[in-house]
Amino acid sequence: MRSLQFLVAGTLLAGQAAAAPQIPNFTQQQIDSGYAIRELSRIAYENAMARVAKSTSGCTLETVRVRKEWRNMTLTDRKAYQEAVQCLMQKPSRNKGIDGARSAWDDYGVLHYFQTPYVHNSATFLYWHRHLNWVLEQDLRDLCGYTGTVSFWEWGLDCGGLGTVETSPLFDGSEYSIGSNGAKVSRPGGGFGMPAGTGGGCLLSGPFSNFTVNLGPNTARNPLKYNPRCIKRDLNTNLCSSAASLRNTTDVILLSPNLEIFQAIVQGDTRWPEGVRAGMSVHGGGHFSISGDPGGDFYFSSLEPGFYFHHGNIDRLHFIWQNLDWENRQTISGTNTMFNRPPTPEAVPSDIMGYEPINRNVTIGQTIDTVGGTPLCYVYAPW
Structure with missing residues (x-):
């Protein structure tokens, strides 16, 4: 599948050569320590x-929102985010006739369930999930009075010898986390042929330890039926270290000459040799470093509060990659079905991505620029 280059305001005319991006050379030690990804993040942030x-789109220096890594948010802001999510869990569902959808939070599980065959290993994987986090941010603001932004989780800071997922500020079970690991459950593996993590049971402590999962699992006879149960996590530092380390994160950016390859490496898409070499990939690695129920459920993982921090980091990698060579990286690659099954035409900017009934639908083209102002207006801060 080829990448599609198209014209938007401020881009080069078709056929006009662009200067190669000035990306520094890094040593392996600089990559593994996180120096390289911090430097790339800084360059991308400054370029954005x-x-x-200079923008005339309505996204200005006064209105642009700056998304930060969870550990770089103030404790007050972390608490405000938690409370806004908990508020959303108390608001009524906007889905009519779906038995398991009892809250506005459940709506995100329903949406991801229906959209999964179209927004993974497809042209819309990066853009649909990018906009999903923006939609959540609007819900938290409009329904629950939140004034901050969604955050992201830099996986590599909590694995690869730098720390552990279990002691991450995001998952350590403290008052300012999003809850702890699950209780230890003895079992031979963690599902999907992967080694088990260090938990597996209901959350032990912290925010969301009393959270009820209402939908799924996807293997149920009727996945959308009301099925209340505790949230479970199975944190896995070993898996994080092998698939979502700072080396993995940095390689995604440095080894991707175009969007086609970037998407393949991020998702471990085996249709490309680069995707095969990525193995579990940072997408799978981040998800299954959390795992559990619903975090390890391909269809309902959006009901896990950690989902949005994980996909925030995926979006951040895309933001960095795009803004290192903006003129050449406003692209779309692929079709609108997973693995192009069934076969569908190559995606174009005017293709619609669905978010109803949570939010209005948007075109792919509207989500390509995070500072495009229609509607996106945010950047990622270097950590």
């Missing part, structure tokens, strides 16, 4: 903010 300063 320079575009904001």
Whole structure:
């Protein structure tokens, strides 16, 4: 599948050559330590903010939102985010006639369930999930009075010899986390042929330890039927270290000459040799470093609060990659079905991505630029 280059305001005319991006050379030690990804993040952030300063789209230096890594948010902001999510879990569902959808939070599980065959290993994987986090941010603001932004989780800071997922500020079970690991459950594996993590049972402590999962699992006879149960996690530092380390994260950016390869490496898409070499990939690695129920459920993983931090980091990698060479990286690659099954036409900017009944539908083209102003207007801060 080929990448599709198209014209938007401020891009090069078709056929006009663009200067190669000035990306520093890094040593392996600089990559493994996180120095390289911090430097790439800084360059991308500065390039994006320079575009904001010149923009006429409505996204300005005064209105642009700056998303931060969870550990770089103030404790007050972390608490406000938790409370806004808990508020959303108390608001009524907007889905009519779906038995298991009891809250506005459940709506995200329903949406992801129906959209999964179209927004994974497809042209819309990066863009649909990018906009999903934006939709959540709007819900938290409009329904629950939240004034901050969604955050992201830099997986590599909590594995690869730098720490553990279990002691991450995101999952350590403290007052300012999103809850702990699950209780230890003895079993031979963690599902999907992967080694088990260090938990597997209901959350032991912290925010969301009393959270009820209402939908799924996907293997149920009727996955959308009301099925209340505790949230479970199975944190897995070993898996994180092998698939979502700072080396993995940085390689996604440095080894991707175009969007086609970027998507393949991020998802471990075996249709490309680069995807095969990525193995579990950072997408799978981040998901299954959390795992559990519903975090390990391909269809209902959006009901796990950690889902949005994980996909925030996927979006951040895309943001960095795009803004290192903005003129050439406003692209779409692939079709609108998973693995192109059934076969569908190559995606174009005017193709619609669905979010109803949570939010209005948008085109792919509207989500390509995070500072495009229609509607996106945010950047990722270097950590």
